[in-house]
Amino acid sequence: MGIGAGVLLIALGAILAFAVDFEVSGVDISVIGWILMVAGAIGLILVVAVWGPRRRAARGPVVEERRVYEDPPL
Template sequence: MGYGFGGFLVVVGLVLALAVTDTVQGIDLTMVGWIMTAVGVVLIAITAITWNSGRRARNVQTVTHPDGSQTVHENKTTNY
């Protein structure tokens, strides 16, 4: 879903929570707005975490032994 949908939820949620003064019987629009805002913020945070986890560098080294067998060593480094 990504940053766009999370940002959309934050904007619509804040509009409902802070700017809408109409009432709907049985529904608290202010609370719905705050819930949408919180979900949007969590979605943006999850997107940032998952997209940033793919930025790790890998170093793969293959060693060929005299008998013809191979050993593969993989090192992962984190770039911040």
């Protein structure tokens, strides 16, 4: 699951939990919305925890290079 999928699950869950006023026998739509929001939040946390350190480490160390040029003789 990537960042986009986590955000999508949170948005879909919020729509189902707060905006939909629809009843299905045996199914509570608002509970499904809350479950989707929690799953999206857990997915985002996992993506940041797993991929965050790898992205920083892939850049490598910063190397500073100084060049000194002498003035030509007059």
